[in-house]
Amino acid sequence: MTQTSALAVAPSETRSVGPQARAWLDANLPDALREDMLQDNKPTVADLCDWEARLHKAGLVGSTWPEAYGGRGLGLRAHLDISREIGRTPMPESVNSIGKELAGPIIMAVGREDQKLDYLPAILEMRDIWCQGFSEPNAGSDLAGLRTKAEKTADGWVVNGQKIWTSGASKSSRCLLLARTGSVEDRHRGLVLFALRTDTPGVDIREIQSIDGERSFCEVFFNNVVIPEEDMLGSPDEGWAAATRVLSIERATNRMHRSWRFENQLNHLVSACAANPATRKLVEVDYARQLADVSVNIDLLKGHVETLVGSLIDGNEIGPRGSLPKLFWSEAHQNFATLALEIVSRFPPDMSDPLRAVRRRMEDIYMKARAETIYAGTTEIQLGIIAKRILKLNQGK
Amino acid sequence: MSDLDFSPEDFSDTARAVMEACATAADLPARIALLAEAGLTGILAPEDDGGMGLALDYAVPVLREAGAGFLAAPLLETMLLARAFAGQDVAAEIAGGKTLATIAWVGEISGQGGVVGRAPLGAEVASVLVFRTDGTAVLVTLGDGAEAQADDSLDLERPEATITVKDVNGPTLDATQVKALLHAAQILRSALILGASEDALKRAADYAQERVQFGKPLSAYQAVQHHLARQCLAVETIRNSIARSLSAHCETPVAAARATFVGSCDLGAFVAENAIQVHGGMGFTWDVPLHRHLRFARTLAAQGKAAELKEDVMQQLLSGQDKEKEPAHG
């Protein structure tokens, strides 16, 4: 590829950039990163950063960010078109989705101009990997109960406390940190957001092994960590408003590609089984109807995503409606994973490489999917949001 | 259509008022007359045939209100027939409410005739569209080579009939027109189910906030809140999927419409079943109309062959073909 950008001409909102994205991905995804192939070694963080930096150069990441911050200045429709193609491609999830989909939008919303120029291009170019320091041992679903304390001093802020379940913290260089300036009783008042450098003295990051065998999330301890004033995001009292905005983005538009990735996983399972006489009956007969139900659910999920995007383009707020796709996706995907696991459990012992690849992928998806109804607000929390904020039910208090 | 100065939603208030009037009308001819007077029977028919010539999305709020309001008329069938027969005399008659017509959704006849079924209100209309084995369809006239026989029917508002055709004659639709009609029917049936589900959810949410047990309204209990939240998710899933199927940006309109309908059948039944659960013993009574919505959703599933369509979904998956490549029609 001599031409690095997939999006050669700035496309108008009416023409899909999908085909260009498709062509670039087909030509450039290295075999070693393909999730539908048997891999001897897991890609390293450096491999992934390299790949993601190339995606950015090609214009497939940061498409909606202003050009001044390394983006392409395109609309949400273009982001959807690109996301579809990214989803259809069996490539690894971003190691910097917190940076690209949470920290970035927050910085754009509440950051100062110098912060935007400093932080944003570094995210897209993969010079900075971000993590999200919100949850604490005593503040999970009840995030407003967080205790990590930030005190203002002459040199800036001094932070003490602890975060937990911080995904990717050990690989990150920046942390979107939510801390409080007052006491726990203040609940959602007095919360402040920082762009903390994780190599700051006093930051201690310990990996936690997760059920998928990875060391994906961490505990992070803060012992008299000094954060310079210029790394505060927004005003000291703006943290909760900014955090809830982050969470509503997280639920609604984060990983817009996931319906199409989900479809790619289903297609992989079906095509691999159908191509082998030893497994064909599983998909053609034994599980045909359940697989059809999965396919229908994927279309229904696309209905949520595409309608939400249309609504955002029309200038509407997401609000509590972000809970709908999150809840629908997490449960549909978990149900698929359970079905897929049962199907691959019936593969013969002398299976071919393509079957081994699909079995490994489905087993991994099954274990990882357990987290999908927990992170970004558990199922029970989403149901509560729908009951209280969409249906506005009388709580009897 | 973008030059129109009204949107599909502008029809919902009118539609709701007409559905209320229909609920107390004497019989089917009276209901069709009310619907025709408001222009709803001809909403999709070309203006030359006395219709409004509007796109499919304008029929969605109308049918949603029909589903919510227990409309006892084959409005979906009437709308589709008046559109499909565009340019033939019968279109204006159907659009204007002069000829009462329905569709026998299940079964096909050969050149010699045959028996087809699941024609909503088939025993009370003048004409029935029947499908033929060659993919075309013919609008037969009852009493003229075709007879209707009321059938056992789960649906109470639109009881189904079986149609026996001995002498095949009447205006016809070619295979392309039939395909377009079936595609549109998937989306419009989903709109009926959307309305029925919205009404079931509303009744359940209202009841949960009125009924007190253990000193609190039912809605104060998280288990009940979560029931209602899941019903809400189901309703919004139907709504968003219909919107996607009709959007100009939808990449795969054929698969989207099919999934919308298949999904709506399951989700619509889920909402009605759970609304019954939230009502307790009251939910099991004949007078609480939740069972009517449930019967309606299940009957629409049978008329639209939701179960068979799942096989099409699987065939499409197994073909390894992208959904985009499915030929569009309608």
Ligand SMILES: Cc1cc2nc3c(=O)[nH]c(=O)nc-3n(C[C@H](O)[C@H](O)[C@H](O)COP(=O)(O)OP(=O)(O)OC[C@H]3O[C@@H](n4cnc5c(N)ncnc54)[C@H](O)[C@@H]3O)c2cc1C
């Ligand atoms: C893989 C993974 C990655 C994560 N990554 C991050 C990250 O990067 N950054 C970050 O800040 N956090 C992260 N989290 C944390 C995540 O946001 C929390 O786990 C989640 O919000 C739930 O909090 P908790 O674990 O304290 O569980 P709890 O809040 O203690 O909940 C335990 C159970 O009780 C239920 N429950 C709680 N409250 C109620 C209620 N009011 N009504 C009914 N049921 C209730 C919950 O639904 C759940 O089933 C991650 C979690 C996982 C699993």
